[in-house]
Amino acid sequence: MNDTKLQLPSSEWVDQFFQFEHVDGSLAQLETPVPLIDLDIVVKNLVRWQAHCDFHKIANRPHIKTHKLVGMAKLQLALGAKGICVQKLGEAEVMADAGIGDQLLTFNVVGVAKLARLAALMRRIDISVVADSVAVVEGLAQAAKLSGRTLHVLVECDTGAGRNGVQTPAAALALAQHINTMPGLQFAGLMTYPPAFKRADIAEFIADTKLLLAKAGLQCARVSSGGSRDLWSNEGLSDITEYRVGTYIYNDRSQVASGAFTFDECAETVLTTVVSRPTDDRAIVDAGSKALTSDLSPMPGYGIIRSLNDAPLYQLNEEHGYLDLSASPTKPNVGDMLRVTMNHVCPVNNLFDKVIFVRGKKILGAVKVDARGKVQ
Amino acid sequence: MNDTKLQLPSSEWVDQFFQFEHVDGSLAQLETPVPLIDLDIVVKNLVRWQAHCDFHKIANRPHIKTHKLVGMAKLQLALGAKGICVQKLGEAEVMADAGIGDQLLTFNVVGVAKLARLAALMRRIDISVVADSVAVVEGLAQAAKLSGRTLHVLVECDTGAGRNGVQTPAAALALAQHINTMPGLQFAGLMTYPPAFKRADIAEFIADTKLLLAKAGLQCARVSSGGSRDLWSNEGLSDITEYRVGTYIYNDRSQVASGAFTFDECAETVLTTVVSRPTDDRAIVDAGSKALTSDLSPMPGYGIIRSLNDAPLYQLNEEHGYLDLSASPTKPNVGDMLRVTMNHVCPVNNLFDKVIFVRGKKILGAVKVDARGKVQ
Numbered sequence: 001m002n003d004t005k006l007q008l009p010s011s012e013w014v015d016q017f018f019q020f021e022h023v024d025g026s027l028a029q030l031e032t033p034v035p036l037i038d039l040d041i042v043v044k045n046l047v048r049w050q051a052h053c054d055f056h057k058i059a060n061r062p063h064i065k066t067h068k069l070v071g072m073a074k075l076q077l078a079l080g081a082k083g084i085c086v087q088k089l090g091e092a093e094v095m096a097d098a099g100i101g102d103q104l105l106t107f108n109v110v111g112v113a114k115l116a117r118l119a120a121l122m123r124r125i126d127i128s129v130v131a132d133s134v135a136v137v138e139g140l141a142q143a144a145k146l147s148g149r150t151l152h153v154l155v156e157c158d159t160g161a162g163r164n165g166v167q168t169p170a171a172a173l174a175l176a177q178h179i180n181t182m183p184g185l186q187f188a189g190l191m192t193y194p195p196a197f198k199r200a201d202i203a204e205f206i207a208d209t210k211l212l213l214a215k216a217g218l219q220c221a222r223v224s225s226g227g228s229r230d231l232w233s234n235e236g237l238s239d240i241t242e243y244r245v246g247t248y249i250y251n252d253r254s255q256v257a258s259g260a261f262t263f264d265e266c267a268e269t270v271l272t273t274v275v276s277r278p279t280d281d282r283a284i285v286d287a288g289s290k291a292l293t294s295d296l297s298p299m300p301g302y303g304i305i306r307s308l309n310d311a312p313l314y315q316l317n318e319e320h321g322y323l324d325l326s327a328s329p330t331k332p333n334v335g336d337m338l339r340v341t342m343n344h345v346c347p348v349n350n351l352f353d354k355v356i357f358v359r360g361k362k363i364l365g366a367v368k369v370d371a372r373g374k375v376q
Numbered sequence: 377m378n379d380t381k382l383q384l385p386s387s388e389w390v391d392q393f394f395q396f397e398h399v400d401g402s403l404a405q406l407e408t409p410v411p412l413i414d415l416d417i418v419v420k421n422l423v424r425w426q427a428h429c430d431f432h433k434i435a436n437r438p439h440i441k442t443h444k445l446v447g448m449a450k451l452q453l454a455l456g457a458k459g460i461c462v463q464k465l466g467e468a469e470v471m472a473d474a475g476i477g478d479q480l481l482t483f484n485v486v487g488v489a490k491l492a493r494l495a496a497l498m499r500r501i502d503i504s505v506v507a508d509s510v511a512v513v514e515g516l517a518q519a520a521k522l523s524g525r526t527l528h529v530l531v532e533c534d535t536g537a538g539r540n541g542v543q544t545p546a547a548a549l550a551l552a553q554h555i556n557t558m559p560g561l562q563f564a565g566l567m568t569y570p571p572a573f574k575r576a577d578i579a580e581f582i583a584d585t586k587l588l589l590a591k592a593g594l595q596c597a598r599v600s601s602g603g604s605r606d607l608w609s610n611e612g613l614s615d616i617t618e619y620r621v622g623t624y625i626y627n628d629r630s631q632v633a634s635g636a637f638t639f640d641e642c643a644e645t646v647l648t649t650v651v652s653r654p655t656d657d658r659a660i661v662d663a664g665s666k667a668l669t670s671d672l673s674p675m676p677g678y679g680i681i682r683s684l685n686d687a688p689l690y691q692l693n694e695e696h697g698y699l700d701l702s703a704s705p706t707k708p709n710v711g712d713m714l715r716v717t718m719n720h721v722c723p724v725n726n727l728f729d730k731v732i733f734v735r736g737k738k739i740l741g742a743v744k745v746d747a748r749g750k751v752q
Contacts, residue, residue: 031489031752065694087695107662107695108651110711113407132652135710163696164652164660275484276508276540284540286483290726291751294670318441318722319463319483319751320539334511335486346694350666351726353749373729375667375695376407 006047009079011359014043017078018071020357020365027361028337032273033287035348035355036339039364041267042072042249049231049248050080056237061085061104061224063246066346068371069355070098072249083126085226085244089117090374092127098370101125104154104224106191106244108136108164114376115139119146128152130191132165137179144184152188153179154224157209159202160195169209176218189222189241196229196258199236206239229258252345253304254297263306269339270303270348271356272321274332283323283332287340289316291351297343305338313340382423385455387735390419393454394447396733396741403737404713408649409663411724411731412715415740417643418448418625425607425624426456432613437461437480437600439622442722444747445731446474448625459502461602461620465493466750468503474746477501480530480600482567482620484512484540490752491515495522504528506567508541513555520560528564529555530600533585535578536571545585552594565598565617572605572634575612582615605634628721629680630673639682645715646679646724647732648697650708659699659708663716665692667727673719681714689716 023030053060059082064073073084073095083102086092092103105127109118121127122143131137131153144151155172158165166172176187190209194202206223213220226244247254250268251261272287292303294316301312302321308328315322321340325331332338342348349355350372357364399406429436435458440449449460449471459478462468468479481503485494497503498519507513507529520527531548534541542548548566555563566585570578582599589596602620623630626644627637648663668679670692677688678697684704691698697716701707708714718724725731726748733740 029489031487033751108710110649110651110662111407113405132654133710136651139711158654162658163654163693163698165654167654273486275486275512278508278534278539278541278543282538286486287751289669289671289723293665294672294723295665296670317539318726322539334484334509335515347665347670350694351749351751373727375409375663375727 006044006051008043008047014039014075015364017075018357018365018367020367021354023356023363023366027271027358027363030271030356032271032337033291034271035352036269036271037250037355037357038267038359039357040359041265045249045251045265045267046076046079049245052232053243054080056234058237058240059242061242061244062249063087063226063244064091064095064371066246066249066349068349068369068374069367070095070370071367073100074098076249082242088374088376089114089121090376091371092121093117094371094374096121096125103127104244105129106193108132109143110136110139115143116146118143122147122149122151128154128188130154130156131175131179132156134175134178137175137182137185141182141185150184150186152186154189154191154222155179155187157190157192157205159192159205160198161193163193165192169205169212172209173212173216173218176213177216180218187218189220189224191224193226196227199230199233203236203239210239228255229260231260247346250345253299253341253343257299263341266341268345268348269341272338272340274334274336274338277331277334280331281324281326283325285313285321285323285338285340286319287321288319290318291348292316292321292340292342293344293347293351295344295347299343303340303342306341307338308332382420382427384419384423390415390451391740393451394733394741394743396743397730399732399739399742403647403734403739406647406732408647408713409667410647411728412645412647413626413731413733414643414735415733416735417641421625421627421641421643422452422455425621428608429619430456432610434613434616435618437618437620438625439463439602439620440467440471440747442622442625442725444725444745444750445743446471446746447743449476450474452625458618464750464752465490465497466752467747468497469493470747470750472497472501479503480620481505482532482569484508485519486512486515491519492522494519498523498525498527504530504564506530506532507551507555508532510551510554513551513558513561517558517561525560527561529561530565530567530598531555531563533566533568533581535568535581536574537569539569541568545581545588548585549588549592549594552589553592556594563594565596565600567600569602572603575606575609579612579615586615604631605636607636623722626721629675629717629719633675639717642717644721644724645717648714648716650710650712650714653707653710656707657700657702659701661689661697661699661714661716662695663697664695666694667724668692668697668716668718669720669723669727671720671723675719679716679718682717683714684708
């Protein structure tokens with residue numbers, strides 16, 4: 001894809017997706033710590049990835065766990081996403097309340113209360129789910145019965161990431177067959193969260209499974225893959241029908257380290273204030289682990305200040321960030337504001353009730369983080 | 377102190393401090409992940425520490441950053457705490473709204489907006505603050521002027537922790553003298569967040585500073601120290617007039633590792649559900665970094681399951697916890713509930729809008745986390 005050919009929508013069209021709360025004053029007058037999200041960078045990231053998916057004829061199903069914003073999900077859909085991906089029922093409910101009807105929930109739904117919530121969602125929206133064991137499938141059948149609808153179930157495959165998922169193509173086939181024996185359930189395809197930069201391994205697992213399914217006479221309508229770090233790779237895409245990616249919308253230091261994006265494509269930073277300068281080489285800022293998380297990703301330090309020669313936050317307490325200025329060309333003073341480029345943006349957005357949208361140095365307004373804290 | 381001599385208040389008396397929201401069903405019917413707080417263990421921890429402070433004639437000024445609950449702050453005060461400690465203005469405001477009038481804010485207040493908020497608080501409650509530079513002091517003088525009140529300022533000393541604070545006793549004296557030259561400000565003493573298990577070093581810094589202050593004719597009414605890991609140590613207490621500690625109320629794996637508390641004194645766990653059993657030795661639970669934080673503290677793993685021979689959560693994604701069952705005598709099934717003992721409780725309570733209070737296996741109700749997300 002040649003980025004210069006990307007057609008970007010107008011600011012007016014983009015802004016209609018958000019309910020901006022008025023913020024007094026300029027950037028320099030904001031209270032810190034607070035996340036800043038540059039909407040122009042967001043739009044470029046969204047349009048570029050959508051064009052990539054369109055070019056490869058892969059459905060784009062962005063993960064809303066990164067932004068947790070109804071407006072952003074609707075913008076992603078308006079730009080061409082087929083539907084959204086959610087990780088928890090609480091996220092699905094927030095997005096359903098906002099009228100978003102095509103959702104994939106990529107987390108096993110377990111327990112009576114959660115299955116009842118799933119059944120309620122099934123009556124409202126088109127939601128498909130995943131399973132990687134008979135125990136999970138049995139529960140899903142209860143939800144389907146409760147709802148009176150048919151539930152589409154993708155079999156989650158562990159293609160090397162060592163997280164959830166059936167371990168072999170034969171196990172995937174067996175579970176798919178079991179799903180189709182259950183009233184109210186329909187096997188709908190395969191889902192994997194793959195290890196990055198190992199596309200050949202994934203492709204082999206998926207291809208082998210599809211062969212077994214075909215021999216057994218089972219349709220495999222969807223193959224859903226995902227992951228941010230190697231999202232631009234074209235390798236091993238032949239069997240993939242949809243792709244889930246979350247971080248691409250904002251990006252972060254770990255995305256830059258993986259080579260997927262540049263710092264210019266990082267839309268989100270946390271604005272922080274220097275509150276102490278105890279020594280020549282140390283500054284303490286007002287963003288600690290309750291603003292940045294302790295996510296190492298893993299990388300050295302908990303974030304960097306790009307404007308200070310990538311000065312690292314070498315330690316965090318809950319409310320204190322320890323900044324190493326030894327390689328910084330300038331030494332900020334108490335009261336100076338800095339922007340932290342975080343290691344990992346996704347958990348940061350789960351810490352704040354509101355984020356501030358900007359376009360360059362202009363503040364657009366504050367936006368409520370709709371699905372903050374929806375971990376159930 | 378002999379714990380068997382501790383006088384514990386009645387459950388009825390304790391319960392009056394909290395507004396419990398009704399929760400349907402038993403523990404096994406709770407939706408996960410969710411924090412559970414055992415109020416009987418909390419009360420024992422509070423009473424024991426208060427008795428220790430009383431015995432040593434040190435004012436107990438608990439840090440509310442750990443629990444962020446108005447009810448818990450009021451319980452601490454009712455059991456004998458002199459006042460509370462807050463780390464951010466947002467926490468101070470929530471506690472002031474609840475009528476808590478004696479507060480120490482141990483974080484430099486910097487910036488026009490924050491100084492205006494401090495001034496507003498000064499008109500409502502008895503709040504003292506800290507400073508470690510002329511720049512911070514100049515701002516505090518503006519707040520005092522705005523409020524029309526006198527602001528008591530403690531000089532923060534870096535006694536070895538390498539965080540905020542003046543670096544030498546001479547610098548502490550100079551700043552104390554500067555504070556007293558500013559209209560509306562009054563030097564009120566010294567404050568330090570010391571490195572654990574180095575009480576002799578702290579004591580020397582404080583004693584040297586007090587000597588310089590005395591020679592210069594400055595009163596040093598308060599010396600505020602803190603820290604959880606060596607809270608029971610009697611060493612180096614002679615100059616300390618008050619102690620700030622937060623984690624002691626709930627405790628966690630890092631507190632046990634430090635020797636300060638036992639697992640029986642850990643009041644808080646996160647209840648989680650097994651959602652996947654991909655291999656014999658791996659379980660995936662529904663508590664990830666958005667429920668437990670990525671805080672390593674630093675220790676191996678992100679938390680343990682005590683009931684499974686301390687099986688460690690060896691990796692977290694945002695919504696997934698990876699549990700190593702290789703040394704576990706029993707292998708939990710999908711749907712089984714487990715309790716995670718966290719590395720560090722404080723940031724966990726900042727992730728949840730509500731926590732569940734229990735007494736043993738009995739659910740008392742859900743309690744709103746009043747100061748959640750108050751990082752500004």
